[in-house]
Amino acid sequence: MFSSDHVGAVFFDVDGTLVPGTSSSVFLAGFLGHRDELAKAEDAYASGDLDNRQVSELDAKGWAGVPEEQVSGWLDGLPLVSGITETVAWSWQSGLVPVLVTLAWSPVGSYLTDRFGFHAFSGPQLEATDGRFTGRVARHFDEYDKRECALTHAWELGLAPRSCAAVGDSRSDLPLFASVRLSVAFNASADARAAAAVTVDGGDLRGVLPVLSRMVTATR
Template identity: 25%
Template sequence: MTDFEIPGAKPETLLITLTGKDRPGVTSSVFATLALAGVEVLDIEQIVLRRRLILGVLVTAPRDWKKLRDAVEETAASLDMSVDVDRGTGDNKARKGGRSHVTIIGTPLKAAAMGAVAGRIADCGANIDRIERMARYPVTAIDLHVSGADPDMLRSVLAAEAARQGLDIAVQPANLLRRGMRLIVMDVDSTLIQGEVIEMLAAHAGCEPEVARVTESAMRGEIDFEESLRARVALLEGVPESAIGEVYDAIQLAPGARTMVRTLRRLGYRFAIVSGGFSQITDRLAEDLGIHFARANELEIVDGRLTGRIVGAVVDRAGKAAALRQFAAEVGVPEAAVIAIGDGANDLDMLNAAGLGIAYNAKQMVRDAADTAVNVPYLDAIMYLLGISREEIEAADAEAGIVTPSPPV
């Protein structure tokens, strides 16, 4: 027991809050003053907003706490900063209930929308303990550390508010899974890449409109995926094999796709693509991007032309989920550590099988069923849900000699 503790009483503490223009040596000067009093540090927060520093330090209060207060005020004056010293008892109150990370993505993020989200969190009896900016361009992404509410209940409440405010909001339990090595399983058409490969192939057969209509119906879940796929592939009969190479060369990745894969691979993540499309395309994509696993349907080719048939079993809705489980087992991670990303009805089983299912620019029925939805056209925005900031991404790219666009001034 130290000389400032009384048996059975809550320990007295001092909350020291320093504000002013940031400069080198501010934090070290404050702690040099605190060191002379021999106090213990119980908590600390420091942020810098537009070169203005806010430093909060919670310390044990010595017997002669007024002497320490005077010394801290003298130090602050020498730094041309303001300081407030508040005497009280105890540490930060431990809040009952779960802890969550609430990630908010807006383009832009309006003050009214942020206020509405904060209001719903308060309505749940929860508290925002910490706020961090993950990105300010091309989207604004904010991560809230929230305590005092069950994550599932919070997710339900904030999903409704996100729809009202036109935001993307993800709620994840605050646990070690967010920091561990994970497996990311992605759909391909309209997720990893822009557009649908089968429609691009159909353009070579002169039946693109018909194929597009069936594709849309299948993605909305109106017709059986396998039935629709076989019907669409039948229309490709006679298309030369060379068309596959032409389609591959014309593919455009989703904005941010390379950045996401490159960055997360550096952190030890594993990637898989699981597609109702075709292995002749997905295998090349996997090789190009450095993706570890790929699963898709195989087009039958005879004498240099498509036969209009598929070789083997169809990778459908159930097949995608089965592939996810197989890849997770091969990597050695639980399904709770898998992140699945998709946009169509045939992705639903895969999204439900994952620990975090993300509907990416998806149909409404998929957004309603997924854990969260990302509706901005940047695939790398998903990294903000994992606690990785834009600044960290750009710093890693700079070390590797990769030039990234400058933010708007």
């Protein structure tokens, strides 16, 4: 439990939000040899023609035999928006606990949490045995799990949903957008923009700070 200095939490999506123009899975699939196939599957998910389970199982097959320790080196080259370090620092300083909730694989969430200082992360998990991925999914995680994990993080922090914000860009953010006080569509799809309270566009995550600042002021 955090001190009373923490007045809320802010949940950040990864793919399309912190990772612009692509997804971490498609980026990593470039090393694994199935980038084009996965990109088409993710487009089908965005349009509603595939569900998250189908996309995850397709992607996981390409990970078979890959050493777990190899992933962090690949992720050092992951394209990211500017301003993540500063936005996370501002969140802590302003009384908002920054948390990653994402459909990106858990190695991605773990990497970004350690690199930028997020409080925690939630996401799907690849199965691994003896230090290598098996090509199977250990834990599926869809847009509703994303919402439930975010609300669980809030509860564990002693926070109500009305004290929380979510920053995201796509279909996977819609259930969470509907469950928190402030929803921010960042460089978002049309459906995310329609569902969000506020829309922000730009190449720097710090663009969301004025909106979050107003929530902090109102919460206090």
